[in-house]
Amino acid sequence: MNELADFKIRNTFCDLSSEELVEKVHQRMDEKRFLHCIRTSKTAEGLAELYHANVDRAQVAGLIHDYAKEIPIEDFKKIIVYENLDPDLLNWNRAIWHGVVGTYFIEHELGITDQAILDAVKKHTTGAPEMTTLDKIVFVADYIEPARDFSGAIKTREAAKTSLDSAVGLELTQSIEHLVSEKLPIYPETIISYNVWGTN
Numbered sequence: 001m002n003e004l005a006d007f008k009i010r011n012t013f014c015d016l017s018s019e020e021l022v023e024k025v026h027q028r029m030d031e032k033r034f035l036h037c038i039r040t041s042k043t044a045e046g047l048a049e050l051y052h053a054n055v056d057r058a059q060v061a062g063l064i065h066d067y068a069k070e071i072p073i074e075d076f077k078k079i080i081v082y083e084n085l086d087p088d089l090l091n092w093n094r095a096i097w098h099g100v101v102g103t104y105f106i107e108h109e110l111g112i113t114d115q116a117i118l119d120a121v122k123k124h125t126t127g128a129p130e131m132t133t134l135d136k137i138v139f140v141a142d143y144i145e146p147a148r149d150f151s152g153a154i155k156t157r158e159a160a161k162t163s164l165d166s167a168v169g170l171e172l173t174q175s176i177e178h179l180v181s182e183k184l185p186i187y188p189e190t191i192i193s194y195n196v197w198g199t200n
């Protein structure tokens with residue numbers, strides 16, 4: 001497991017050690033997704049250095065961004081109802097829930113309450129009209145981590161070397177094009193984000 005060699009979280013932003021946090025993330029998902037999370041963490045760290053964001057937050061946010069992706073659908077539905085979240089969420093699926101609702105599980109199971117990290121996780125799938133540098137870093141890192149080899153990822157990786165905002169715009173544009181080509185419904189937040197970052 002090359003990705004895991006020397007991988008250590010410097011500041012876990014919770015009471016867990018680096019080993020405990022990584023192990024808990026690992027337990028919630030299959031091996032493939034776990035390694036994607038490690039690569040996203042490393043990519044987010046690199047972007048944070050380049051764009052002068054907090055490298056420790058980027059490292060943790062990248063690691064945990066998909067923490068909730070394999071949590072059972074029924075568990076998400078319960079949280080949406082019991083926590084009085086927007087009822088329209090019930091019309092969507094885990095592709096949308098794992099970020100915006102997934103932070104509930106991150107707070108309760110990992111004990112991470114840092115709002116900047118939680119916001120970046122919430123926005124990592126759809127983007128948002130207002131994004132901090134950390135939000136943009138996690139959004140882009142997820143899309144350009146080294147194992148992403150489709151043409152959209154290659155273009156976005158290139159753009160991210162010189163402009164984080166251009167990378168966000170390109171990612172949103174390509175994601176919407178992809179969703180349209182598959183005749184999939186587009187979550188309103190994705191469209192609102194595209195209108196801000198993908199147009200000029």
Ligand code: GDP
Nearest residue numbers: 066095096124125126142179184185186187190
């Ligand atoms: P991943 O969790 O690492 O696979 O990456 P993401 O969190 O970015 O995306 C998760 C899934 O959500 C992908 O399959 C996207 O195509 C899908 N997705 C992103 N935005 C939308 C949207 O607006 N509508 C729908 N239906 N799916 C979306």
Ligand code: FE
Nearest residue numbers: 065066098125
């Ligand atoms: Fe995701």
Ligand code: FE
Nearest residue numbers: 036065066142
């Ligand atoms: Fe991801």
